[in-house]
Amino acid sequence: MTTTPYSSPPWEVLLLVAHHLDAKTLAIASCVSKLWSISMSSDHLWKPIFTSHFPSLSTLQHAHSSISFHRLFAIGLTASKRRRQNPAKPKLSLNDLVFVISVSTSDSLIFTLTTPCDEMVADPHSLFRFDIEISDSEWVREGLEEVKVTWNVILRGWKAVFCMMDSVGKLGFQAGSERWLSVELPTPGCCQNVVASSVVADLKLGICGGEERDGRVTVKKVSAGILNIMDWRYVSLEDGFRYLHHFLYSDS
Amino acid sequence: MSSSVEAITVLSSDGDEFKITVSAAKLSKPLNWMLEDVCFSDDCDEVPTIEVNSKTLVKVIEYCEKHAPRANSGASDSDAEELKKWDIEFMKMDVKDILFHILMAANYLHMEGLYDLACQTAADLMKGMTVSQIRKIFHIKNDFSSEEQEQLRRQHPGCSFD
Numbered sequence: 162m163t164t165t166p167y168s169s170p171p172w173e174v175l176l177l178v179a180h181h182l183d184a185k186t187l188a189i190a191s192c193v194s195k196l197w198s199i200s201m202s203s204d205h206l207w208k209p210i211f212t213s214h215f216p217s218l219s220t221l222q223h224a225h226s227s228i229s230f231h232r233l234f235a236i237g238l239t240a241s242k243r244r245r246q247n248p249a250k251p252k253l254s255l256n257d258l259v260f261v262i263s264v265s266t267s268d269s270l271i272f273t274l275t276t277p278c279d280e281m282v283a284d285p286h287s288l289f290r291f292d293i294e295i296s297d298s299e300w301v302r303e304g305l306e307e308v309k310v311t312w313n314v315i316l317r318g319w320k321a322v323f324c325m326m327d328s329v330g331k332l333g334f335q336a337g338s339e340r341w342l343s344v345e346l347p348t349p350g351c352c353q354n355v356v357a358s359s360v361v362a363d364l365k366l367g368i369c370g371g372e373e374r375d376g377r378v379t380v381k382k383v384s385a386g387i388l389n390i391m392d393w394r395y396v397s398l399e400d401g402f403r404y405l406h407h408f409l410y411s412d413s
Numbered sequence: 414m415s416s417s418v419e420a421i422t423v424l425s426s427d428g429d430e431f432k433i434t435v436s437a438a439k440l441s442k443p444l445n446w447m448l449e450d451v452c453f454s455d456d457c458d459e460v461p462t463i464e465v466n467s468k469t470l471v472k473v474i475e476y477c478e479k480h481a482p483r484a485n486s487g488a489s490d491s492d493a494e495e496l497k498k499w500d501i502e503f504m505k506m507d508v509k510d511i512l513f514h515i516l517m518a519a520n521y522l523h524m525e526g527l528y529d530l531a532c533q534t535a536a537d538l539m540k541g542m543t544v545s546q547i548r549k550i551f552h553i554k555n556d557f558s559s560e561e562q563e564q565l566r567r568q569h570p571g572c573s574f575d
Contacts, residue, residue, distance in 0.1 A: 192569060235569060
């Protein structure tokens with residue numbers, strides 16, 4: 162018996178095998194060598210793959226008949242990936258962020274807190290929402306009061322700051338009540354003027370005190386989070402980090 | 414064709430003689446036609462040549478003989494399971510040496526089962542591999558220039574090359 166010296170698989174074989182490959186493997190195989198590229202790039206192979214994967218793009222070939230289905234599939238794939246891009250793991254984490262929140266009336270400070278995120282009570286469902294107990298809040302008279310509320314997020318080490326909220330308004334200080342404040346946040350990235358971010362900075366102040374305190378009340382608890390106003394849910398912790406990353410790092 | 418003949422003799426493209434049972438030969442359409450047309454009795458001096466080299470033909474005949482009983486009678490599911498396992502073992506062969514020859518032989522001999530099996534084996538070897546891994550498995554030389562290589566990378570953003 163003679164042995165056959167090996168040469169790379171002939172094109173006939175490549176054509177036969179090509180029909181058994183899925184789109185991804187076929188695309189990779191088309192980059193192996195010139196012969197493989199010719200054998201694995203034919204419209205004959207790619208037309209059915211392209212039309213089944215991207216029916217919405219199927220008219221593109223009529224627009225420019227010399228473009229190959231192989232090429233069309235590649236750009237279709239890139240386009241679909243861009244649309245449903247899986248966000249990268251956030252680069253920020255709890256111990257990168259410090260919240261500075263303060264509430265003051267026109268003449269006096271009610272409270273100010275500077276708390277690293279990792280020292281706050283994190284949301285059990287991994288949402289971007291934190292509860293903070295306040296021990297040293299001043300006492301104020303019950304009733305409607307004009308207050309200034311600011312919430313800044315500092316990148317640990319004072320490397321950057323992002324203002325979540327800076328608003329002035331009337332707030333009803335009433336014992337046993339909770340008061341909400343929310344301010345629309347800017348859109349991350351480009352198109353800030355044309356696209357709404359649909360997220361708001363959300364602060365909740367828990368007020369207590371009252372009669373036994375001679376009609377004076379104080380802020381005992383603050384909840385701070387980012388709320389999505391499309392579905393009225395708090396954004397996930399990871400999405401919150403991604404959002405803040407845009408404003409705390411200049412490279413994004 | 415005489416009904417008493419149980420095995421026929423064929424020549425490989427290298428000129429070696431091989432015996433194949435009639436029931437096994439029936440797995441290939443061209444061989445089946447040959448059985449009907451050519452005289453295969455012992456006293457017949459004409460031996461048909463199959464354009465497949467000896468090394469490949471040995472494997473093809475091995476496959477035919479294994480699959481013939483089931484193809485001719487129709488067998489139980491447990492047999493089918495066992496045969497599937499045998500196929501997997503059978504396909505554990507050197508890619509560069511023989512797989513592609515088997516594939517072409519199966520195509521040439523119209524043997525659907527073996528053809529699908531060989532194609533699937535080759536396809537499975539490529540699945541999940543990077544471009545350079547496929548080159549390694551199939552011993553392919555990269556004949557693209559570095560510019561062409563760059564262009565390919567740009568055109569196939571989702572593909573892993575290295």
